Amino acid sequence: MTTLNSNIPSGPLSQKWESYKFNTKLINPANKRKYKIIVVGAGLAGASASATLAELGYEVHNFVFHDSPRRAHSVAAQGGINAAKNYQNDGDSVRRLFYDTIKGGDFRAREANVHRLAEVSVNIIDQCAAQGVPFAREYGGLLDNRSFGGAQVSRTFYARGQTGQQLLLGAYSALNKMIGQGAVKSYTHSEMLDLVVVDGHAKGIIVRNLQTGDITKHNADAVVLATGGYGNVYNLSTYARGSNVTASWRAYKRGACFGNPCYTQIHPTCIPVSGDYQSKLTLMSESLRNDGRVWTPKKKEDCKKNPADIPEADRDYYLERMYSAFGNLAPRDIASRAAKTVCDEGRGIGETGLGVYLDFSDAIKRLGENKVRERYGNLFAMYHEITNEDAYKTPMRIYPAVHYTMGGLWVDYNLMSNVPGLFVLGEANFSDHGANRLGASALMQGLSDGYFVLPATISGYLATQKPDKRPNIDNPAFKQAEENVQTLTKKLLGNKGKRTPASFHKELGKLMWDYCGMARNKAGLEKGIKLISELREEYWKNVNVLGEAGEWNQQLENAGRVADFIELGELMCRDALHREESCGGHFREEYQYTPDDPETKQGLVNPGDVKRRDDAFAYVAGWEYAGAPDKAPVLNKEPLIYEEVHMSTRSYK
């Protein structure tokens, strides 16, 4: 058992971060250069942290498996980034952004972290604008905003449909400057394969150079993981193909607890699956719901008709009908589940019947095609390339797809895991989004963690470590971890089975989608656990990896990642099974509102909406590795104590 102490500072919520920063220990400028920090990953969180830590004077070593730090999957975020600037004068504030995010997460996030996120959000926009991020502007030269789900104010800043790309290039440029100055040493094509723990503290990593296959040891005073989410456990998702859980998973196996692994975001507006060969699903930005209206035919027999032939009266704009206050901008988990519900009723459209329409005809009538093109042109073009359909003329077909993981390695208020010296940022940690993330909040969290939070909190840990005293790479812990990696590589290459790693990944993805997807239940999850553990056993008997260790070998890279995904999948099912409530993206069929519940009668919720059980499950589940993949992991709990917010029924009606 591990005690998960959140280390939330005392004092009123709105003053915690200020007083924390005053009270935390600092490192004097002359000593900063004596500390070496490893940062793994260079997405928004990793690049911004690396650049900022180097500006402060620390010696920073940054590792990415990509050929360049600019490729991290933050680059693909389309819609925007939230900030409580209130430039629209529509009633926004730090308090409102904080509350929307806590409520959006279905009261399963940590209150103090979320408030800090909302406070810092305004600094992020300033920082990015100063770096030259070409945000959308109004004719007066000031910044433009748009609306995103789960909010009734316009607080989302954007750069056409490529906000993630532009913010990442901003962070990458800050990183480049420090690399150019020699303040950051950048290792590309370098994949972290193990965490080195010395006397209970994270003090280094083991890395494989993907070009040469060389395995090297790297020591540091602290290790920062900013390695992204694990949605590719489902095989088909909106993630990049290379996104993986390996860095986080190897840290988990070295003792870091995994927080709320079952909290997965299924995004409502993606292009539907078209065939078995498919490698990836493509998101259509949530920003489209500013102007697009979601509907399906009221009658089953209309589903195969041309949408233009279905009269207005026979269309069901179900989000507007069910959630009138937020309409098409209902939060993602709610919009996804509603799409599933109408499709389960037999009212889905398209060849597979797993799809709904996202219709722009009203917006085109109101604004003209040119205005719609200006706002969403690149998304319409992308849709056309993939489907060969023109969304200016006929509605888009969309369906939910795996998009983000709210769960991740457990961290305290300092963003430090339960392994001292190991910090986790961005999507890789669990902390700020509870059981559902609102749109335009991931970019905010990644940059908040990297630019502002970690650089302030890491000094508190480093102050407890003597400068220039980090363990040498000849330390036995380094040797042991290196051997661990070598053994695994040999095992994969020497196995000589009959199946490719990709075939296992596909099978795992299907199991996860069927048993731990948008709707979950006890029997399904138990079955999922059994089938996935059998798949794990088969993997080690039957996987076949070609090529050699000492060269560029994409199958070998993938084989290690798939092995980790299989183990993770089992843990996600266990977490989903134990959490006998519904919350946010975690929908247990056994726990939903019925027409007889008082909340339904009061009109707060619809029958079928998720039903939390705050009396029993208002905690973070931090799973601890038990030493072997077939041993049941240990459940540790961090109670969620809300000092200022009341855990109320989440209503978007």
Place this chain on the structure above:
Amino acid sequence: MKITLKVWRQKNANSPGWFKTYQSPALNENMSFLEMLDVVNEELANRGEEPIAFDHDCREGICGTCSCVINGKPHGPHKGIATCQTYMRSFRDGDTIVVEPFRAKAFPIIKDLVVDRKAFDRIQHAGGFISVRTGSAPDANAIPVPKENADLAMDAAQCIGCGACVAACKNASAMLFVAAKVSHLGLLPQGQPERYKRVKAMVTQMDEEGFGACTVTGSCEAVCPKEISLDFIARMNRDYGVSLLKGEPKKIAGGGAA
């Protein structure tokens, strides 16, 4: 549909490479080009043959990882899209498709279709940034930017750093890539203080990396998946010229701390 693939196979930068021909299994026209390669690779692997190495990641045209010259054209037949967004419906049943890596001296081959594009990063290290220490920025609306400038800067900033411009150019010039970055930052008020220093440093590094000279044929613009305009090269040439006229920045006596 079925196709014949002629693919460049090369173990590493030091080994010779050659074209190898493969017959594809049955394909679906809604597959992406990379999904076609996945299917071919699975079949190769099941036969015990080493899969074709190719670069890819986001598969939605934004990360810039995918490359390949398809039938002689970087990123394949269509204008304004990357290889990963090319679909098999662009080809006909029975076609022979020739697939090669991006070829340029500054992009050494790693394996098969994968090349090393780190030269692009090194150009950025030299000056592809606005110096603004974290925490030192003024309020975002304190620096108004005319919408036209912001839009034009965004046109340039869209570059995904894939290197198709280099692969298409007969001189393997990186001018369009560097011009995009230089223009993006040079068009914004925030980028003015370092404007001329930046362009000089980036162009110098570009030359050191072994990229060729620009003769304005426009092949780069024609294959750019983000359709970045050749006009930005003119803009960069002007800024570079000004930077040469300005010479080295003057050192101001007594300007530093004692």
